[in-house]
Amino acid sequence: MSKHSTTHQRQVWLIFFCLGIIMLNFPFMQVFNRLDTLFGIPLLIFYLMVGWPLSIGVIYLFSASLEERTLPKRDTTPDRELE
Numbered sequence: 001m002s003k004h005s006t007t008h009q010r011q012v013w014l015i016f017f018c019l020g021i022i023m024l025n026f027p028f029m030q031v032f033n034r035l036d037t038l039f040g041i042p043l044l045i046f047y048l049m050v051g052w053p054l055s056i057g058v059i060y061l062f063s064a065s066l067e068e069r070t071l072p073k074r075d076t077t078p079d080r081e082l083e
Helices: 003-023 026-032 043-070
Strands: none
Touching: 003 043, 026 043
């Protein structure tokens, strides 16, 4: 891995961390703390039930894409039989 890609990876993780902090911060959650319901579920609970797994899914997809880029390329040519 080059130094540039390692720096880029750290920046992306920092962005994910900051977005998670913002997502769970009081002023942002106060927006969803109303008496309204969605599918019979209070809006704040619905926000947490959807937002939390969604953020975990995005982080998982990012991690999976990093693993694909860092794995060594495998030779896909078929092996020849020895004569």
